Amino acid sequence: MTFSSLGLSPSILEAIQKAQYESPYPIQLAAIPPILQRKDVLGIAPTGSGKTAAYVLPILQQLQSKPTNQSREITVLVLVPTRELAAQVEETVKMFSQHLPRKVKCAAVFGGVSINPQMIHLHGTDLLVATPGRLLDLVSKNAIQLDKLKILVLDEADKVLNLGFKLEVDEILSRLPKKRQNILFSATMEAEVEDLIAQTLHQPIKIEVNQDPIAPELIAQTAYLVAKEKKGPLLRHLIEKGDWQQVLVFTSSIRAADNLATKLNKNGIQATAFHGDKSQGARTDALTKFKAGHIRVLVATDLAARGIDIKFLPHVVNFELPRSPKDYVHRIGRTGRAGSEGEAVSLITPEDQHHFKVIQKKMGRWVEMVDAQNLGF
Structure with a gap:
């Protein structure tokens, strides 16, 4: 229907x-x-x-x-x-x-x-x-x-x-x-x-309504254990070292999306925020430019991101974890579509670890955790 x-x-x-x-x-x-x-x-x-x-x-x-x-x-x-x-x-x-x-x-x-x-x-x-x-x-x-x-x-x-x-x-x-x-x-x-x-x-x-069983597609998932104040530098390190050209980054609020997009731009990584406070024209323009590769990073909230459907999106980053496991699966499901390979990365603070364990348990899949201190960024 x-x-x-x-x-x-x-x-x-x-x-x-x-x-x-x-x-x-x-x-x-x-x-x-x-x-x-x-x-x-x-x-x-x-x-x-x-x-x-x-x-x-x-x-x-x-x-x-x-x-x-x-x-x-x-x-x-x-x-x-x-x-x-x-x-x-x-x-x-x-x-x-x-x-x-x-x-x-x-x-x-x-x-x-x-x-x-x-x-x-x-x-x-x-x-x-x-x-x-x-x-x-x-x-x-x-x-x-x-x-x-x-x-x-x-x-x-x-x-x-x-x-x-x-x-x-x-x-x-x-x-x-x-x-x-x-x-x-x-x-x-x-x-x-x-x-x-x-x-x-x-x-x-x-x-x-019962919770649907969580069954994410086979997407390469990695989690990085990182201090909250180091999240921004870690994200920039991953984008630059990996030469990521198209990245969808999720935050938990409009303010966080705006702040992160501003900091990325100040550090030479072209980014724009995508959320419900933006006008329809601004959101459409941002999505069009992102799909065309004219914007490297789209920083989105969950609500606005529901309509994002990009067949060959290579990278998704959970800068902040969502409230529910279902939202997590929806987020990472933006990549790995149409038979293409996709990578989902989550930045986990020590305070996030318990919640992330709950998400993994509901998802039925455990994600490799990398200590960001060993990356030398």
Whole structure:
């Protein structure tokens, strides 16, 4: 099936096409139609299953019929456990909404940073992505209003509860209007999650997606154990010594992608960043130049890189590891296509070692680890 079979509007389908999404994941096939029908949805799905787009796309379509927000009344609230996930959801929303006729204002708020810039930026926000504690801080300061909320999304609900946010979630739920659409995603069905489901959802459509078995193609994989501050010099050493002319490098955030591309250029290696904050024109231009060999290194985030399909890409580098084993397999699968040989390299700090062992175990394949100190760069 295709996205066009799910009831999405022409403008959303055009946004999907411009974002270079090819075909829907199982969770998207199952979740998009009932969310469009404004039904409550319960999704049991692992990290990396494509659930973010599964709720973002139909919600963006719903917002297209609403007038532009001129107040501090939030229409859609996405509650997440971590700032990393908040940034990921915000990036997804921005990537799709930049192509829509009715612009959607999205903001991500979380603790650990100054609250004042967030308060200033919130006026006119349609869709707010928030961690529980910072959300309540903003509510207490009257920076946002939740009494007219139309859609609530609880993403990674099990992790929200595991991190000790139950009291905050209860407080947030008590402030919301009773009549609203509820969407809840969780990787597990623990007792606390079941209680939250009973408290939140009304006759939900239940969707369960199992993690696909991880079976990467036979790609030459190497990992380098390296101190965090030595990652940049090591990457430059590998590119220059190996005479790599076409390299796709993955980072975990937009900021990291921009910073790495800047440093590579300063050291004489032509590079450009490729992520959801770039305009469609800029992304298309960067990809065209990269495929043609006019740009040596493309530094990408996972979300933007989903649409990258280069038949004879020789090198992929995990400058930073992804959150899930499935994302790792998707990354390295950008190389070794169409019967061509490919090489995937991962830069592993001591702090990354445990997570990398988990990835290898899920993948069912162990990767040779080289101590970067022995390379003499």
